[in-house]
Amino acid sequence: MNTVKCKLPTTKNWHYSWELDLDVSQFLVHDKTKLYNASQYHMPKWQDATITENFLFEKVMHNKRICKRLIEKILGITIQSIEFPEAEKSIDIRRDSKSVRLDVYVTDNTGRVYDIEMQCTNPFDDELLKRTRYYQGMVDMDLIDKGMNYTDLNSTYIIFICTFDLFGLGYPMYTFRNVCLEDNKLELNDGTTKLFLNSTAVIPYDSPDTFPYSNLDDDIFYFLQYVNGHAPQGTFVNEINAEVSKVKENKEMEKSYMTYAMEIERHRREAKNIGIAIGREEGLRQGQAVGRKEGLCQTALSMLENNVPIELINKYTSLTEQEINDLAKEHNLL
Template identity: 70%
Template sequence: MNTAKPIVAIRENWAYQTCEASSQILVHEGTKRYGTHQYHMPSWQDVTITENFLFEKVMRNKRICKRLIEKILGITIQSIEFPEAEKSIAIRRDSKSVRLDVYVTDNTGRVYDIEMQCTNPLDDELIRRTRYYQGMIDMDLISKGRNYAELNSTYIIFICTFDLFGLSRPMYTFRNLCLEDTNLELNDGTTKLFLNSTAVIPYDSPDTFPYSGLDDDIFYFLQYINGHAPQGTFVNEINEEVTKVKESKEMEKSYMTYAMEIERRERIARNIGIEEGIQKGIQKGLKEGMQKGIKEGVQKEQLRFILALLEKQVSLDTIVAASGLSAETIKAIAHRNRMDI
């Protein structure tokens, strides 16, 4: 049962939007939405931690990344490692590859994929993406020589600037449970979490927040994502790392290169879409033109055939039977061509 207090005030830059899945979902106005408008990446000066590029750079700080995982999951980790600078997985050449924002492993072999998510598709796309990520991660682990029994436990964590499920909870945790007995867990080692930063909007502190299970630092972290000033030691540490990254000229140059590459890919995609549209239009036009031409050709041949019969003074009944046209049509053709029948 949802015990969250009703939202009594909506702060600046936030609004309710209607969704079929739930009556209203609270979203930040900066949330990117599919199919509504083209997203333009902000300038380096305006970039916040909700931008994937900056989020990933900040999470390269092992101490911050480790503590964020610990606080979200309520666990203790001895150490973490980044297997690759940028984790991309492509199992086959013809499969769709994935690029994971923050992919880390801990000292026990558990795998964590953390994604900053500011795009709300308002359908099952985001949910099914976690399924695809899970499959790709498992296949990647298998390809490294592990068998099924040795598959690492995995955690896919989406930090969202919107409430994907519309229940006002700050966190939604999913594992595989038995429908006949929800106390029975499959224990396949997979966990998927969705954080909802909008849940903390109306509240000033963790003391007034109705969900007591949420770590205080995660409460302040979600507020920080919403654009609030940093509070607490941990979030201030995150903010200091954000400042450090943004003061780096090298990072600024990398971001500009990254932004230009994203825009280039979008431009190519748009151009491909336009070109495909043109080609489809041409093909449709050719097909329709050919059909029209064939129809008109048949009509002309039929007309010449009827005129030849009229010229030979063939009876009306015979012309009707031979052409398949009505007597009235044959008479009209004869009248237009000033021929007797």
């Protein structure tokens, strides 16, 4: 019996494999949606954790003095006082909407709102940019939900402290406001500002004196170095480092961190198992499709051997005339 050799989809074209490699999975961790690399991301041991760990960053920033000074130095403003509206700010406008839990959410004495996020992984495409848009919208909806009029919306600042250069231009800070394209001196003045700090900008420099961007506060220069793992320098960063040590000496914090890490690992395993299950299901589906195609080719070949017209073969096998002709040529039947 002749062997069917009609061209079929190969496994290299499949979207899934039996051993699915999850590059990125989205987990719900600590009631916050984040992106983690499922195969590579591992939280460090408590004693090795640094300010870049969201858990530790959040706890350190709950020191009002440190949080207030960090905001002042980033924005170049003076704040009389700040408050944390909730221990952990969660915004959930509707039951069917994507909820947001913000790392550090504070308001000052004038009502201005600040959201500060530590970001150590560079997401695919423009996910981070779209996330700032979503955060901004959710914060505004939360304010409106409390009975405010549009004209009463307070100024908001979404601040991402990144361990990478999101825009690739080498600036230590990227500040975005809404401006007119026809005249970039004309601002919309809608009270929204988004900032992205780039800790990699300071890596080649030893001190603020040699840093080419003189408008960056010296303490923020040292802070970005500290984020990159350098020893603390300057009064402010040493204060931050002391707070980090204080938090890490707290046994209850250590237990909470361990629980947090186990939750991440559990969700990672669940995501991978789901991915493997999807891969198996897709592999089975693809395998069944391959089997059906092989069967149709075998039927068409038998019909060709019995001189059945191509039009009838096409009708009963659903193979195209080109596929039938190729099959006939392959087996020297034309």
